[in-house]
Amino acid sequence: MSSPKISSPVCFYAGENYSVTEGIGYLLLQLMTSMRREVDGRMGELGLTDAQWKPLLMLKHGKADTAFELAREMSIDAGAMTRMLDRLMAKGLIERVRSKTDRRVVHLRLTPEGEVATAQVPYVLAEVNNEYLCGFSKSEWSQLKELLQRMLLNGQRLQTDKEEGQNEPQRFEPLLPAVPRT
Secondary structure (H helix, E strand, O other), X not given: OOOOOOOOOOOOOOHHHOXXXXXXXXXXXXXXXXXXXXXXXXXXXXXXXXXXXXXXXXXXXXXXXXXXXXXXXXXXXXXXXXXXXXXXXXXXXEEEEEOOXXXXXXXXXXXXXXXXXXXXXXXXXXHXXXXXXXXXXXXXXXXXXXXXXXXHHHHHHHHXXXXXXXXXXXXXXXXXXXXXXX
16 A cells, blocks of 8 residues: 555534544444443454453564563553463463573463464454445445555554654644624
């Protein structure tokens, strides 16, 4: 996918007639909540919770291999992650392995049972995504992904601008009704 041209913000919404239930953020949140419920139900059939299958998948794909890295990647408290890892260890899905080069570091590794459980996760996720895309054409699916990726890039750019203290994000003046002058 080519990098989209960054342009000035547009004004699809106006404060005087803004309906929260028609906002993109609201709709995306509702969609994610609905999908999460569906995924949770199906992962429950595999004996996994939402909080459990995510770190397993991250370990499988090499996104992290320590409790600290997992907590950072998942944006959760390190203490909460440690407790979750204790539960995964009690289930026999992961093991802790002390680093050979730095005794302070403890690496995490999927057990054979963890590999089996984690191997099922992508199939559940694909199935749920496909069911939510029922009635979409392949071209609509591609377009939806591209549009969402563009919104994510816009959001990342806004965050980067804020963090760097550069280029304050462009703000719109509220579109208030004109007050007649006398």
